[in-house]
Amino acid sequence: MKIVVLEADAVGRDVSYEPLKEFGELMLYDSTPNDMIVDRIKDADIVIPNKCLLTAKVLENAPDIKLICEAATGYNNIDIDYCKENGIPVCNVSGYSTDNVAQHTFALLLHLVDRLDYYSTYVEDGDYSLGSSFTNVSRPYHELNGMTYGVCGMGKIGRRVAAIAEAFGMNVIYYSASGNTYDVPYRAATFEELLKESDVIGVHCPLTEDTKGLFDLNAFRQMKKSAILINVARGPIVVEDDLYRALEEGEIQAAGLDVFESEPLPKNSKLLNVLNRDRLIMTPHTAWGSVEARSRLIEEIRLNIRAYLDGESRSRIV
Secondary structure (H helix, E strand, C coil): CEEEECCHHHHCCCCCCHHHHHHCEEEECCCCCHHHHHHHHCCCCEEECCCCCECHHHHCCCCCCCEEECCCCCCCCECHHHHHHCCCCEECCCCCCHHHHHHHHHHHHHHHHCCHHHHHHHHHCCHHHHCCCCCCCCCCCCCCCCCEEEEECCCHHHHHHHHHHHHCCCEEEEECCCCCCCCCCCEECCHHHHHHHCCEEEECCCCCCCCCCCECHHHHHHCCCCCEEEECCCHHHECHHHHHHHHHCCCCCEEEECCCCCCCCCCCCHHHHCCCHHHEEECCCCCCCCHHHHHHHHHHHHHHHHHHHCCCCCCECC
8 A cells, every 4th residue: 555644744753654654655745735735645545644735626636545544633624525425534633632732731821920031031131140139020920829710622632721720729610612511520601701700711622613713802802901811722713913902902911822823923923023022922833742742643643544454443534
């Protein structure tokens, strides 16, 4: 069988794809422009994309495809309807980065809460060495203990984050955009309650028609002036121009972002011009990408292929 990995660099070359060679010939491409996808998968049996667009037009030019293994949880880059109609199984990988995303959530939050950007710069710029005091508490910061963490999306990641928030002594409430209720020891809140009561709101829900643009200027104006927003889910859930305005006008205290409406973040993004850098920290969609998480991703893809070849259904979307 011929297995084609379209975007090896997206997962990283410091993790090994060698386990996939047990199934046949393995073709690794660092990245694949959309206009080269057809040429690279035209005679493939198994295709492993990450963000490459596998549209109907692309897939109809690859008649030998027997399985698509998404190297991610989200699969909106694949034409699922076409795959259903043409009997092409599609698998994804979920849960492999839960611990990593939860960890990154609190890395962003603690950076903002403890004003690390300001205090680190204070030392590195030499101001501390020139001062007369052993300390500097000119930028007040607060303990997480006693704050309320509002979880937007109580899936696997939301639950893991909630447990960590509890360990910090935080009160946890949650909002489910889907309207689902969960068997968790936390209070379900309306969206308005989440906005008004939370000291920290973590976005941990999938991108759907209901969540796209959920956090807009109207939402920010209902939040506490001291509130912090963390988005490690999907960029379009937050209206970035509205977030910029909310930060500049003091509608909320700060934000930590790992995802964006357009990725990579455009050079003309207003977020790059937030005047007070203490109020915003951004990372380049790395919350999922620990060595351990990426290694689990490759292993889960291997298991999905093995299951398919053994006639079993595993992690199947279609």
